[in-house]
Amino acid sequence: xxxxxxxxxxxxxxxxxxxxxxxxxxxxxxxxxxxxxxxxxxxxxxxxxxxxxxxxxxxxxxxxxxxxxxxxxxxxxxxxxxxxxxxxxxxxxxxxxxxxxxxxxxxxxxxxxxxxxxxxxxxxxxxxxxxxxxxxxxxxxxxxxxxxxxxxxxxxxxxxxxxxxxxxxxxxxxxxxxxxxxxxxxxxxxxxxxxxxxxxxxxxxxxxxxxxxxxxxxxxxxxxxxxxxxxxxxxxxxxxxxxxxxxxxxxxxxxxxxxxxxxxxxxxxxxxxxxxxxxxxxxxxxxxxxxxxxxxxxxxxxxxxxxxxxxxxxxxxxxxxxxxxxxxxxxxxxxxxxxxxxxxxxxxxxxxxxxxxxxxxxxxxxxxxxxxxxxxxxxxxxxxxxxxxxxxxxxxxxxxxxxxxxxxxxxxxxxxxxxxxxxxxxxx
Numbered sequence: 001x002x003x004x005x006x007x008x009x010x011x012x013x014x015x016x017x018x019x020x021x022x023x024x025x026x027x028x029x030x031x032x033x034x035x036x037x038x039x040x041x042x043x044x045x046x047x048x049x050x051x052x053x054x055x056x057x058x059x060x061x062x063x064x065x066x067x068x069x070x071x072x073x074x075x076x077x078x079x080x081x082x083x084x085x086x087x088x089x090x091x092x093x094x095x096x097x098x099x100x101x102x103x104x105x106x107x108x109x110x111x112x113x114x115x116x117x118x119x120x121x122x123x124x125x126x127x128x129x130x131x132x133x134x135x136x137x138x139x140x141x142x143x144x145x146x147x148x149x150x151x152x153x154x155x156x157x158x159x160x161x162x163x164x165x166x167x168x169x170x171x172x173x174x175x176x177x178x179x180x181x182x183x184x185x186x187x188x189x190x191x192x193x194x195x196x197x198x199x200x201x202x203x204x205x206x207x208x209x210x211x212x213x214x215x216x217x218x219x220x221x222x223x224x225x226x227x228x229x230x231x232x233x234x235x236x237x238x239x240x241x242x243x244x245x246x247x248x249x250x251x252x253x254x255x256x257x258x259x260x261x262x263x264x265x266x267x268x269x270x271x272x273x274x275x276x277x278x279x280x281x282x283x284x285x286x287x288x289x290x291x292x293x294x295x296x297x298x299x300x301x302x303x304x305x306x307x308x309x310x311x312x313x314x315x316x317x318x319x320x321x322x323x324x325x326x327x328x329x330x331x332x333x334x335x336x337x338x339x340x341x342x343x344x345x346x347x348x349x350x351x352x353x354x355x356x357x358x359x360x361x362x363x364x365x366x367x368x369x370x371x372x373x374x375x376x377x378x379x380x381x382x383x384x385x386x387x388x389x390x391x392x393x394x395x396x397x398x399x400x401x402x403x404x405x406x407x408x409x410x411x412x413x414x415x416x417x418x419x420x421x422x423x424x425x426x427x428x
Contacts, residue, residue, distance in 0.1 A: 046097040047137040105158045110151040216249035248294040273316040281306040301340045308345035313423045319399045326392045327356040335360025351424040363411040372397040
C-alpha cells in the first residue's frame with residue numbers, strides 16, 4: 001500500500017472516531033436539556049404511574065383484609081381509618097418513581113378528600129400552597145365517587161437529573177462502545193504499522209538476498225572461467241585455489257538456502273527434528289576443521305577450547321551444526337576487521353555450556369533482545385558494506401528452543417560479544 005494512501009486512511013479513521021464521540025456528546029447534552037425543559041411533564045407522568053400503582057396496591061390490601069377479618073364494609077370505606085396505612089405505601093411508591101426519573105429534590109406530601117386535608121407531611125406549609133403551587137393527582141381508592149387527591153409540593157424547586165438509571169445505563173453502554181472502538185482502532189493501527197514495517201523489512205531482505213546470492217555466483221562464474229583457461233590448467237596451485245573458492249562459494253549458497261528454508265519451516269511450524277545423542281565437543285571440532293579447510297585464511301582467528309567433561313547433548317545434528325555455523329559466520333561478518341573467534345565448551349551443575357566469543361566491535365545492550373527478532377539487523381553508520389538478511393539469530397534462538405536449549409548474549413560496544421548456549425541435563 002502506498003504510504004500516502006496509508007496515512008490518509010489513518011487520518012480518516014481518526015477523524016471518524018472523533019466525529020462519533022463528538023456526536024454522542026452533543027446528543028447527550030441535547031437530551032439533558034430536553035429532559036430538564038420537560039421536567040414538569042416527566043413529573044406528571046411519574047405521578048400518574050404512582051397513582052396507578054397505589055390504586056392497585058390499595059384494592060389488593062382492601063380485598064385481603066375483607067377476606068380475613070370481621071371488619072365491616074363501613075369501616076373499610078372510612079377514609080380517616082385508612083390514612084396511617086396509605087401514607088407509608090404512597091410515600092414508598094413516590095420515592096421509587098422519582099428515583100426512576102432522576103428526581104432527587106425534597107418533596108412534601110398532602111392528601112385531600114373533598115377539600116379537607118386529611119394528611120400533611122409538613123404542617124407549616126399553608127393549605128393554599130398545596131392547592132396552587134403543587135402537583136395534584138387523584139387516587140381512586142373506592143372511598144367515594146370523588147376519591148382522594150394527592151398533592152406533592154417541592155419547597156426547593158425540582159430538577160430532573162439526566163443521570164437517572166436509564167441515562168447511567170446509556171452512558172455505560174456508550175463508554176464501553178467507545179473503549180471497544182478505541183481499542184479496536186489502536187489494535188488495527190498497530191497491526192497495520194507492523195505490516196508496513198514487515199513489508200519494508202521484507203523488501204530490504206530481498207535486496208540483501210539478491211546481493212548475497214549475486215556475489216558468490218559471480219565468484220563461481222569467475223573461478224569456473226579461470227579453470228577452463230588452458231594456461232591455468234597447467235598451474236596446480238592456482239587450480240587448487242580456484243577449486244577452494246568454488247567450494248567456499250557453493251557452501252555459502254547452500255548455507256543461505258538452508259537458512260531461508262529453515263525460517264520458512266519455523267514460521268509454518270512444519271520443521272521436523274531428528275533427535276540423537278551427540279558429543280558437542282566432537283561435533284564442534286569437526287565443524288571447525290571443515291570450516292577452516294575452506295577458509296584457511298582464518299586459521300589464526302578461529303580457535304577452540306573444548307573442555308566439557310560431560311558434553312553429550314540430545315539434538316538434531318544438522319540443526320545443531322547450523323546453529324554453531326551461524327554464530328561463527330556472524331562473528332566474522334559483523335565483528336570487524338581482524339576479529340578473533342573462540343568456541344568453548346564446559347559444564348555447570350545443571351547442564352552443558354557452549355560459548356562463541358569474539359573480540360569484535362560488540363553490541364550495545366539495547367539491542368541484546370531485538371537481535372533475535374525476525375528480519376532485525378543493527379544499522380551501523382560505518383558498516384553499510386555488510387549485507388545480511390536478519391534471520392540467522394532468529395533461526396538460532398527458535399531452533400535451540402525446540403531442542404530444549406536457550407541462548408543468551410553478553411556484549412558491549414568495543415568489548416566483543418559472547419553468545420552462551422545452555423543445554424540442561426534434565427532435557428538430555
